[in-house]
Amino acid sequence: MKNWWKYLSVALLLYVIVVSLNTPLGPGLTAVSPENLNTGENSEIKVIGYNTHFRNNPPDMQHPGVWLESDGFHLTCNNVEVIDDQELHFSVEVPDELPSKSLHVFVSYDEGTFMLPNAFRAEQSVKNDQLKNEAPESFSGSVTAFYFPNREILRESIRNLMFHVPMWFTMMLLMTISVVYSIKYLSGLNPDHDLIARQAVNVGLLFGILGLLTGSLWARFTWGQWWVSDTKLNGAAITTLIYFAYTILRGSINEEQNKARVAAVYNVFAYVILIVLLMVLPRLTDSLHPGNGGNPAFSSYDLDNALRTVFYPAVLGWMGISLWILQLRNRTERIKQQIENA
Amino acid sequence: MLIREIGVLIRKEFDLEIRNKVAIGGILLYVVTTVFLCYLSFRELQDTTVWNTLFWVILLFSALNTISKSFQTESRYRLLYLYTLVSPAAVILSKMIYNILLMGITALVTLLFYSLFLGTSPLEGANAGMYLVALLLGCAGFAGIFTMIAAIAAKTGNQLGIMAILGFPLILPLLLTLIGLSGIALRGLPWEYGTTELLILTGLNILIAALSYILFPYLWRE
Amino acid sequence: MKTLLFLILALLYSYDSFAGGIETSMHAAGKMNVTLGVIAIIFIGIVVYLFLIDRKITRLEKEIKERQS
Numbered sequence: 001m002k003n004w005w006k007y008l009s010v011a012l013l014l015y016v017i018v019v020s021l022n023t024p025l026g027p028g029l030t031a032v033s034p035e036n037l038n039t040g041e042n043s044e045i046k047v048i049g050y051n052t053h054f055r056n057n058p059p060d061m062q063h064p065g066v067w068l069e070s071d072g073f074h075l076t077c078n079n080v081e082v083i084d085d086q087e088l089h090f091s092v093e094v095p096d097e098l099p100s101k102s103l104h105v106f107v108s109y110d111e112g113t114f115m116l117p118n119a120f121r122a123e124q125s126v127k128n129d130q131l132k133n134e135a136p137e138s139f140s141g142s143v144t145a146f147y148f149p150n151r152e153i154l155r156e157s158i159r160n161l162m163f164h165v166p167m168w169f170t171m172m173l174l175m176t177i178s179v180v181y182s183i184k185y186l187s188g189l190n191p192d193h194d195l196i197a198r199q200a201v202n203v204g205l206l207f208g209i210l211g212l213l214t215g216s217l218w219a220r221f222t223w224g225q226w227w228v229s230d231t232k233l234n235g236a237a238i239t240t241l242i243y244f245a246y247t248i249l250r251g252s253i254n255e256e257q258n259k260a261r262v263a264a265v266y267n268v269f270a271y272v273i274l275i276v277l278l279m280v281l282p283r284l285t286d287s288l289h290p291g292n293g294g295n296p297a298f299s300s301y302d303l304d305n306a307l308r309t310v311f312y313p314a315v316l317g318w319m320g321i322s323l324w325i326l327q328l329r330n331r332t333e334r335i336k337q338q339i340e341n342a
Numbered sequence: 343m344l345i346r347e348i349g350v351l352i353r354k355e356f357d358l359e360i361r362n363k364v365a366i367g368g369i370l371l372y373v374v375t376t377v378f379l380c381y382l383s384f385r386e387l388q389d390t391t392v393w394n395t396l397f398w399v400i401l402l403f404s405a406l407n408t409i410s411k412s413f414q415t416e417s418r419y420r421l422l423y424l425y426t427l428v429s430p431a432a433v434i435l436s437k438m439i440y441n442i443l444l445m446g447i448t449a450l451v452t453l454l455f456y457s458l459f460l461g462t463s464p465l466e467g468a469n470a471g472m473y474l475v476a477l478l479l480g481c482a483g484f485a486g487i488f489t490m491i492a493a494i495a496a497k498t499g500n501q502l503g504i505m506a507i508l509g510f511p512l513i514l515p516l517l518l519t520l521i522g523l524s525g526i527a528l529r530g531l532p533w534e535y536g537t538t539e540l541l542i543l544t545g546l547n548i549l550i551a552a553l554s555y556i557l558f559p560y561l562w563r564e
Numbered sequence: 565m566k567t568l569l570f571l572i573l574a575l576l577y578s579y580d581s582f583a584g585g586i587e588t589s590m591h592a593a594g595k596m597n598v599t600l601g602v603i604a605i606i607f608i609g610i611v612v613y614l615f616l617i618d619r620k621i622t623r624l625e626k627e628i629k630e631r632q633s
Contacts, residue, residue, distance in 0.1 A: 017603075025594065050594055157598040164602055186560050210609045214602040221598045241511045248507055252498040262497045265557045269490060270512055272553055273546075277515040280542055325613070332620055339627055 009320020016314040020162045027052040028150030029116040039125045040096045047088045054082045056110040064109035066090050071099035073131040097128040113138040149304045153222050160218050166318040167211030173319050174204030179271040182264035194260035199329040201243050208240040231282045242270050347428040351436035369408050373452045376400050381459035390464040390528050404448050409441050409488040410505050413496035434558035438489045445481035464528050472527035479543040483516040486550035
């Protein structure tokens with residue numbers, strides 16, 4: 001079993017694809033209508049859920065509990081009517097005074113308590129910060145099924161975590177391999193080390209481009225734009241630029257030994273500054289990515305357990321595949337050199 | 343030993359520069375023309391952020407222009423001759439120090455013409471000490487990175503084009519931190535607000551010098 | 565190569581006219597299609613890369629054959 005790691009990474013990726021596409025998304029609320037509430041009036045409201053089972057209720061309750069919240073002030077809703085597992089109707093009396101113009105909606109039933117933040121806007125409300133009351137009784141949920149968290153904006157596309165994010169991990173792994181071999185080349189001038197460094201950059205660029213393309217698609221349908229000015233995104237773009245520059249530098253030197261040495265020097269120089277850049281950049285700008293304020297996406301600190309069991313194998317699997325591709329390129333390149341030298 | 347070699351090499355650079363007055367005149371003319379061009383396009387800049395960013399961008403391009411010739415003027419044989427006399431580390435460090443001085447002069451001239459043409463209003467009420475430190479650290483950083491990149495690009499045919507491609511992505515952490523620090527200085531805030539930026543800039547400058555010191559000898563091992 | 569270029573242009577053009585369609589389909593079914601799109605991009609990217617390696621190896625094989633004969 002010389003190639004055990006190839007089989008392992010294929011098995012890991014197979015597991016990742018099957019599990020990440022089969023695991024259902026947890027319940028969540030997706031929409032309400034109407035979205036504007038008139039104060040001082042009784043409004044009829046419809047709430048749409050996703051993967052919810054509104055008909056399952058604890059034995060002592062006939063309806064899910066529904067309430068609105070606005071900065072610590074809770075409004076209990078009446079006449080809750082379950083249309084089907086995904087749809088609820090209810091009515092609510094909105095007072096003239098509210099602590100804030102935006103209201104969140106909560107639905108609490110057998111599966112747990114779910115919220116849609118800023119679901120409503122109150123028209124012509126008088127601002128009153130003093131209003132506060134206790135939250136109604138909520139259920140923590142009796143269902144312990146294995147599912148991915150249902151996040152605002154992300155929804156099913158949370159599965160991209162297993163495909164888009166490992167691209168960056170893989171790229172950085174390959175660039176690190178490249179630098180290690182560049183240093184080795186500079187200390188021993190072994191042409192084979194230069195060959196590995198060059199091929200690692202080449203494969204790393206493939207994963208960098210895939211990361212940019214997939215990130216762009218994902219950003220378009222979550223944040224609304226193909227490209228958003230974001231620390232991680234800009235860092236990734238600069239990394240790709242630096243390594244494209246590396247290939248161009250190689251292309252513009254003719255003499256083989258000279259080329260290898262100059263490219264290795266640039267590689268080490270650029271890599272160190274790149275690492276500094278990736279550490280400095282987040283301090284200077286805000287990020288839409290995890291861990292930065294006001295972000296609806298998952299944060300790396302509360303990466304859900306269900307996501308974690310698939311995410312780590314995904315990273316290892318993609319890294320394994322990239323090393324396999326790198327090995328193929330190295331072998332091809334060595335054969336080419338043998339032919340040329342023969 | 344190293345320090346004496348560096349001193350001699352810097353003297354040599356100065357002598358060459360003074361003998362060839364066209365080069366330094368070219369740099370000054372470049373700066374003045376660019377600033378004048380910006381003046382004609384913008385007339386006057388009231389917005390401090392734009393004023394600050396544009397200044398650093400102009401300085402970035404003049405740094406590229408100034409430093410790109412630092413290895414071009416040396417013929418291959420003269421360099422080889424130099425290596426038999428002094429250590430490669432002395433060559434790169436002397437070039438770096440000389441370029442820092444050159445950049446300092448360029449930056450001051452740029453600042454003079456820039457504020458003359460595009461308005462001094464952002465400079466009023468600024469933390470002048472911090473702004474000057476930002477300028478100094480900026481010149482050192484630009485000179486450091488571009489000197490090393492120039493040494494790399496000198497090995498290729500297309501010096502200026504390659505330098506821009508190689509250098510701009512690498513100059514970015516420096517540029518962003520500089521714009522941040524000088525922005526803080528222009529708003530007249532006290533020193534505590536710029537501690538992070540000052541630390542990053544100082545660290546980066548030391549890192550660049552150390553990297554060049556280690557890597558440059560490999561560039562010349564023929 | 566020409567076919568590929570044509571395909572890309574056709575795709576871009578069709579995106580323009582069906583942009584509304586893509587928009588709704590991407591947001592439908594809880595944005596599941598975004599995940600599928602991402603997987604498709606990665607799959608196509610890696611397959612194209614493999615084709616390029618394949619072409620390189622074919623060229624080498626040809627060269628070996630020529631040298632032997």
